[in-house]
Amino acid sequence: MKIMLTGSNGQLGRDIHEVLEKNGYEVIALTHEDCDLADLFTMKELIMKHMPQIFINTAAFHHVEACESDSKKAFKINSEAPAFIARMCNYLSIKLIHFSSDYVFNGKANVPYTENDSAEPLNIYGLSKLKGENLIKASCCKHLIIRVSGLYGTHPCRAKNGLNFVQLMLKLAKEKGEVKVVTDEIVSPTSTISIAKMLIEFLNKDLQGTIHVSSEGSCSWNEFAKEIFEYTDTPVSLLEAVSADFPSKVSRPSYSVLDNKYIYSKGYPRMPHWKDSLHLYLDELNSTSKENKVLETEAGLSM
Numbered sequence: 001m002k003i004m005l006t007g008s009n010g011q012l013g014r015d016i017h018e019v020l021e022k023n024g025y026e027v028i029a030l031t032h033e034d035c036d037l038a039d040l041f042t043m044k045e046l047i048m049k050h051m052p053q054i055f056i057n058t059a060a061f062h063h064v065e066a067c068e069s070d071s072k073k074a075f076k077i078n079s080e081a082p083a084f085i086a087r088m089c090n091y092l093s094i095k096l097i098h099f100s101s102d103y104v105f106n107g108k109a110n111v112p113y114t115e116n117d118s119a120e121p122l123n124i125y126g127l128s129k130l131k132g133e134n135l136i137k138a139s140c141c142k143h144l145i146i147r148v149s150g151l152y153g154t155h156p157c158r159a160k161n162g163l164n165f166v167q168l169m170l171k172l173a174k175e176k177g178e179v180k181v182v183t184d185e186i187v188s189p190t191s192t193i194s195i196a197k198m199l200i201e202f203l204n205k206d207l208q209g210t211i212h213v214s215s216e217g218s219c220s221w222n223e224f225a226k227e228i229f230e231y232t233d234t235p236v237s238l239l240e241a242v243s244a245d246f247p248s249k250v251s252r253p254s255y256s257v258l259d260n261k262y263i264y265s266k267g268y269p270r271m272p273h274w275k276d277s278l279h280l281y282l283d284e285l286n287s288t289s290k291e292n293k294v295l296e297t298e299a300g301l302s303m
């Protein structure tokens with residue numbers, strides 16, 4: 001089966017690309033350089049040229065502050081472009097799988113959000129992602145909208161200067177020995193590889209609709225940082241803060257935990273707990289850095 005994938009060099013896109021290929025899918029991998037999502041003419045040409053059975057859109061303009069200061073671009077990339085792709089998909093009978101965000105919610109809840117909860121974004125990024133979802137639904141194309149949250153992965157998050165939260169914490173601990181992290185924002189940190197693996201299950205059963213997919217369990221960013229430091233035995237002083245300590249022009253949901261109950265009710269396997277995914281990720285990070293050290297030593301010896 002042929003799949004066209006946007007954002008293929010992104011944090012999520014790279015894991016999806018690798019997992020799809022391992023599972024025998026033919027992937028037409030598009031980066032921003034290959035085609036800007038807003039370049040509708042080129043996008044149309046590419047879709048017509050390759051005629052995939054499935055189009056997966058992981059590309060987005062998702063730097064939250066940048067979206068706030070350039071709302072025109074946010075709506076163009078996160079709403080209008082997916083809507084155009086959806087209309088193309090409808091016309092050509094292609095299934096569209098589109099990634100959306102926990103930021104469609106206002107974060108005032110204190111229990112995990114289900115797909116039936118009403119969305120009420122607090123910022124331009126969330127508004128533009130929600131509009132993208134609604135325009136996809138209105139196109140009547142066969143679609144699966146997957147809302148995810150708090151992503152981190154082996155590959156760099158391109159919108160966040162290449163460092164995910166885990167790497168940032170380890171870097172700050174090493175450089176400063178003291179890190180201040182908020183206790184009043186609750187999330188479900190989710191590894192991109194766990195989503196990529198679940199996507200294969202959705203493809204196998206041709207799931208459609210709007211769904212939530214995130215790690216099991218939830219924590220504050222401070223608890224997440226604590227687990228990172230404890231698991232890696234990192235010497236650091238972890239201080240508690242609240243979001244008001246870091247004033248920002250952009251409102252963010254203080255509670256953005258997604259409920260996976262719907263996919264479980266359809267018989268899909270359970271997502272891993274956030275701690276289990278984090279441990280796997282940190283083990284991998286550790287073995288990669290050990291391999292790099294061996295390579296550096298070998299290179300030094302052969303010089």
Ligand SMILES: NC(=O)c1ccc[n+]([C@@H]2O[C@H](COP(=O)([O-])OP(=O)(O)OC[C@H]3O[C@@H](n4cnc5c(N)ncnc54)[C@H](OP(=O)(O)O)[C@@H]3O)[C@@H](O)[C@H]2O)c1
Pocket residue numbers: 006007008009010011012013031032033035036037038057058059060061062077099100101102148149150151152156157158159160
């Ligand atoms: N990261 C999170 O915590 C998080 C949370 C909830 C939802 N999401 C959603 O998950 C999806 C994947 O995010 P990610 O973490 O993988 O982010 P990422 O690493 O920043 O990847 C995004 C990709 O989109 C590409 N892109 C951006 N603007 C584009 C445009 N105009 N045309 C074509 N490609 C463009 C980027 O390429 P360039 O870098 O070259 O521009 C990059 O390859 C997004 O839809 C995002 O909204 C992410």
